Amino acid sequence: MGLAAQSMVDKGFTAVKMNATDEMGYLDSYAKIDAAVARIAAVRAVDPYLGIGVDFHGRVHKPMAKILAKELEPFRPMFIEEPVLAENNEALREIARHTSIPIATGERMFSRWDFKQLLIDGYADIIQPDLSHAGGITECKKIISMAEAFDVAAAPHCPLGPIALAACLQVDATCHNAFIQEQSLGIHYNIGNDLLDYLVDPTVFEYHNGYANIPTGPGLGLEINEEYVKQRAQIGHDWKNPVWRNTDGSVAEW
Numbered sequence: 001m002g003l004a005a006q007s008m009v010d011k012g013f014t015a016v017k018m019n020a021t022d023e024m025g026y027l028d029s030y031a032k033i034d035a036a037v038a039r040i041a042a043v044r045a046v047d048p049y050l051g052i053g054v055d056f057h058g059r060v061h062k063p064m065a066k067i068l069a070k071e072l073e074p075f076r077p078m079f080i081e082e083p084v085l086a087e088n089n090e091a092l093r094e095i096a097r098h099t100s101i102p103i104a105t106g107e108r109m110f111s112r113w114d115f116k117q118l119l120i121d122g123y124a125d126i127i128q129p130d131l132s133h134a135g136g137i138t139e140c141k142k143i144i145s146m147a148e149a150f151d152v153a154a155a156p157h158c159p160l161g162p163i164a165l166a167a168c169l170q171v172d173a174t175c176h177n178a179f180i181q182e183q184s185l186g187i188h189y190n191i192g193n194d195l196l197d198y199l200v201d202p203t204v205f206e207y208h209n210g211y212a213n214i215p216t217g218p219g220l221g222l223e224i225n226e227e228y229v230k231q232r233a234q235i236g237h238d239w240k241n242p243v244w245r246n247t248d249g250s251v252a253e254w
Helices: 002-010 031-046 064-073 088-096 111-121 137-150 164-173 226-237
Strands: 014-018 051-055 079-082 103-105
Touching: 002 137, 014 031, 031 051, 031 064, 064 079, 064 088, 064 103, 088 103, 088 111, 111 137, 137 164
Parallel strands: 014 051, 051 079, 079 103
Antiparallel strands: none
């Protein structure tokens, strides 16, 4: 983990996001807690001020989420993400009582009305709507602006392709509370091709000191390499979430 984080720092990034843990039962072994702590410790050792987003990815239930949040606090994460699944958002109330780490969630929430109760409850510090899933540019602009009225930050979810990222950047540019943008360069499931491969001009997403320019060309500001898209279409893909199981054989969240 430390080497991967160092490579991002060497490229000029000022923040990274990492998975917190593998699958966890409702109550699970402290060995998994120690393993999660060791991973974030390795990343923190790279730079005392590197922003570290720690993604629980809904893999953790409330009892263990409280323990994890407490154990990770000394490493000063930028946020913890989806400490529980969105359908269990009421659990954020108790998790928030156990930590000062900002809590992020929202990639599995799909409209203003989904986010409305979350904002009223007041236990999320960062919302993460996904423009590809939550109504596109217009709906997500409304969601993020609504969050601003609650003093809640936004970090749009985008482990996706260049069109989705360009759309996110355009929305970010209009939202005072958008503070960081997720992107998928080099993400673990980009096997055989990557985000920039689909662009005629990949420099549109050049990063300088952790920042990207807002694309200024026509439309979303980028041009897709249509020949490359056709080549990839010939290969096709059939990506599915991995199936994880707990030790008792029950299906676990990936």
